[in-house]
Amino acid sequence: MFIFPASITQTIHDPAKLNLPMNISSFQSLPTIFEVGGVSIPAVGFGTFQGDNGNSKVKDVVLTALRNGYRHIDTAAAYGNEKEVGETIKESGLPRSEIFVTTKLAQTWHDPEDVEEALDRSLRDLQLDYENIHLTGHQPLGGKPVAAVNPNANRPGPLSDPNIAEIASAYGKSPAQVLLSWAVQRGTSVVPKTVNAHRMIKNRDLFRLKDEHMEEINSLAEKKGALRFLDPRDHIGFDIFREDVDEPVEGTKKGFFSSFEEEGRKHQHYF
Numbered sequence: 001m002f003i004f005p006a007s008i009t010q011t012i013h014d015p016a017k018l019n020l021p022m023n024i025s026s027f028q029s030l031p032t033i034f035e036v037g038g039v040s041i042p043a044v045g046f047g048t049f050q051g052d053n054g055n056s057k058v059k060d061v062v063l064t065a066l067r068n069g070y071r072h073i074d075t076a077a078a079y080g081n082e083k084e085v086g087e088t089i090k091e092s093g094l095p096r097s098e099i100f101v102t103t104k105l106a107q108t109w110h111d112p113e114d115v116e117e118a119l120d121r122s123l124r125d126l127q128l129d130y131e132n133i134h135l136t137g138h139q140p141l142g143g144k145p146v147a148a149v150n151p152n153a154n155r156p157g158p159l160s161d162p163n164i165a166e167i168a169s170a171y172g173k174s175p176a177q178v179l180l181s182w183a184v185q186r187g188t189s190v191v192p193k194t195v196n197a198h199r200m201i202k203n204r205d206l207f208r209l210k211d212e213h214m215e216e217i218n219s220l221a222e223k224k225g226a227l228r229f230l231d232p233r234d235h236i237g238f239d240i241f242r243e244d245v246d247e248p249v250e251g252t253k254k255g256f257f258s259s260f261e262e263e264g265r266k267h268q269h270y271f
């Protein structure tokens, strides 16, 4: 088990370390691994949060992702799919050592005395002896909010941004590939989620952007104003990003969570 440190400090290019597939030619000039506190994290992972669609197809998509070369799977206790992810990893036949697994401490288990049990439960559900990263700051509701950036109003998301579209066409790539490449090139590990096999393949087919395009993308938020495209109000019932409306979990409105009782403990299915 590894607790994720505050920041990624160094990048290295050593795909052999995790036996990652090497057949992705356009990806080779970008880091494929980030080295964080002595842990090698694949730069591109696969996100498994299925949102309102639920987890009935999550095994299929995780298996398809593994078959398409993904070796980093991002799950969370609160996604309600650790069990399915664990089963799929087992059924894939891939050695455990080749797969990097991230999961997250659910928001209702943040008390220090609960953490160990929560870890044990995640390991049990994942059917693993160890996780590579256990993120402890998942859903920090009831604490101080993390960002004072307004949720998206009417602006197109980055995938529909005309500047991104222009950069994408200059390389013959999609906006998603540009955005994921930008993130990896700046040193951020990404975990794109898709249920579409074609997109899965494209989302790993990343490439190095010219400096001018990196700078252009870096400056977009400054030019257009920073926006957050995650708006949890419909799910949670209040805006977790606004300090003046931040509330502890027990004060949240019932019905906004898809929650269930397990051994007396309330879990929430929310990113």
Ligand SMILES: NC(=O)c1ccc[n+]([C@@H]2O[C@H](COP(=O)([O-])OP(=O)(O)OC[C@H]3O[C@@H](n4cnc5c(N)ncnc54)[C@H](OP(=O)(O)O)[C@@H]3O)[C@@H](O)[C@H]2O)c1
Pocket (backbone or CB within 6 Å): 046, 047, 048, 049, 050, 051, 074, 075, 159, 174, 176, 177, 191, 192, 193, 194, 195, 196, 199, 202, 203, 230, 271
């Ligand atoms: N958002 C969060 O707050 C959060 C928090 C913690 C962790 N995560 C992790 O991050 C993962 C991704 O979350 P997210 O919020 O970034 O994504 P998301 O909004 O949950 O899902 C990505 C969306 O982009 C679409 N998409 C994927 N590849 C695409 C492509 N190449 N071109 C166009 N559209 C594409 C997907 O549609 P299809 O599936 O239909 O292709 C989906 O609608 C989660 O699954 C989870 O593992 C997210």
